[in-house]
Amino acid sequence: MVLFPLFLKRFRRVVRMPLLKPAAASLSIVTYGVFSEYLLQRGNPQSGIHSLFTSLWWVMQTVTTVGYGDTPVVGLYARINGIFIMVAGIGSVGFLLANLGSNLIDNRLARKLGEARTKMKQHIIICNFNDQAAEIAHDILDEDIPVLILSQTKPRFEDPNVDYVNGTSLNARDLERSGISKCKTAVILADRRSEGEELSAVDAKTIVSISNIKKVNPNIYVIAELLSRDNEDAARNLGADEIIVRGNISSLLISNAVLNPGISKIYSELLSKDGKMRFEEVSVDDSFKGRTIREFHDHMEKMGKVLVALRRGDHMVIRPPLDSKLDYDFAILISQSDQ
Incomplete structure (x- = not known):
C-alpha cells in the first residue's frame, strides 16, 4: 500500500508528458474500435470481420486513412460506429503525429541551442569556449572521444x-545537463570576458567551478587553467588533479630555448598531434607489480616505447x-604516433 501513492505520483508525472495523452487517446480509440466492431459484426457472413485480428486490420486501415476496402462492414449500427471510429481515430492519430513531429523539432532545436540534456557517457567536458577550446576539442576528437562544450558562447x-x-560550470543545473556525473574528465578554461577583468576574479570562477564539479562527481579528473600562480594551492585543495597556469609553460619553453637551442622543437614534436612521437600514459599491468622497474623498462623498450616517469595518484617520479x-x-x- 505504501508503494501505491508513489506509483500514482509517478503515473501523474508521466501523464503530463506531451506525447502520452495523444498516444493514450489513439490507443483507446483503436482498442474500442477493435472490440466494438468485432462484437457488432460477429456472426454476420457478409461482413469481412470474423476475428479480432481482422477487426484490428480494419480499424488500422480506417484511422490511418489507408482504406484498402478488402474488409467490408455491413449493418446500420456497425457503420454508425465506424463513422465515429473514423472521426475520432483519424483526429487522435493526426494529433499524435503532429505532437511527435513537434517534439522532434523542439528537441533538435533545443539541442542546437544547447538547452537539452546530453545523453553522452564517459565524455570530456570543456567548460568555457574560446579559440583555445576549439583547438583542444579537435585534438580530443582525433582520439575518437566524445566531447561536450559547456559555455554561454556557442x-x-x-x-x-x-x-x-548553453550554461556555466558555476551553475549546478547546467552541470547536471552536461552529464557531469557520467563524465570522466572536465577541463575548466579561464573564463575571462574582458581584458579589464581582474586575474583573481577569473581564477575565483575557476576555483568555484572545481568545487561544484567535485561535489557532484568526486571521481572525475579535473584539469583547470589558472591565470595566476597565487591561486594554485586553493585550486589543488578543492580537488583539481592538474593545474595549468596560462603563460607559465610558454615562458619556460622560451627560457629553455634561449639556454638550450632546439629544446622547444622537441617539446613541439612530443605535444603536437601531427608529431611523429608523442607522450602516452598507460596503466601498469598487475603482472609487473612487485617486480623491478628495469623489467618493465626493458619490456617497454622491446615495444619501441621509452619510459619517462611513473605515477601513483598525485605522486610522480621521473x-x-x-x-x-x-x-x-x-x-x-x-x-x-599512430599517424
Missing part, C-alpha cells in the same frame, strides 16, 4: 561527436631507479 564548429550545453620495486599505477611513455 561553438563555431559542429561535429557529430561534439555536444553543446626516470625512477631501475633496480627499485615497481609499485606505481601508471607509466608515462614516449611512443611512436
Whole structure:
C-alpha cells in the first residue's frame, strides 16, 4: 500500500508528458474500435470481420486513412460506429503525429541551442569556449572521444561527436545537463570576458567551478587553467588533479630555448598531434607489480616505447631507479604516433 501513492505520483508525472495523452487517446480509440466492431459484426457472413485480428486490420486501415476496402462492414449500427471510429481515430492519430513531429523539432532545436540534456557517457567536458577550446576539442576528437562544450558562447564548429550545453560550470543545473556525473574528465578554461577583468576574479570562477564539479562527481579528473600562480594551492585543495597556469609553460619553453637551442622543437614534436612521437600514459599491468622497474623498462623498450616517469595518484617520479620495486599505477611513455 505504501508503494501505491508513489506509483500514482509517478503515473501523474508521466501523464503530463506531451506525447502520452495523444498516444493514450489513439490507443483507446483503436482498442474500442477493435472490440466494438468485432462484437457488432460477429456472426454476420457478409461482413469481412470474423476475428479480432481482422477487426484490428480494419480499424488500422480506417484511422490511418489507408482504406484498402478488402474488409467490408455491413449493418446500420456497425457503420454508425465506424463513422465515429473514423472521426475520432483519424483526429487522435493526426494529433499524435503532429505532437511527435513537434517534439522532434523542439528537441533538435533545443539541442542546437544547447538547452537539452546530453545523453553522452564517459565524455570530456570543456567548460568555457574560446579559440583555445576549439583547438583542444579537435585534438580530443582525433582520439575518437566524445566531447561536450559547456559555455554561454556557442561553438563555431559542429561535429557529430561534439555536444553543446548553453550554461556555466558555476551553475549546478547546467552541470547536471552536461552529464557531469557520467563524465570522466572536465577541463575548466579561464573564463575571462574582458581584458579589464581582474586575474583573481577569473581564477575565483575557476576555483568555484572545481568545487561544484567535485561535489557532484568526486571521481572525475579535473584539469583547470589558472591565470595566476597565487591561486594554485586553493585550486589543488578543492580537488583539481592538474593545474595549468596560462603563460607559465610558454615562458619556460622560451627560457629553455634561449639556454638550450632546439629544446622547444622537441617539446613541439612530443605535444603536437601531427608529431611523429608523442607522450602516452598507460596503466601498469598487475603482472609487473612487485617486480623491478628495469623489467618493465626493458619490456617497454622491446615495444619501441621509452619510459619517462611513473605515477601513483598525485605522486610522480621521473626516470625512477631501475633496480627499485615497481609499485606505481601508471607509466608515462614516449611512443611512436599512430599517424
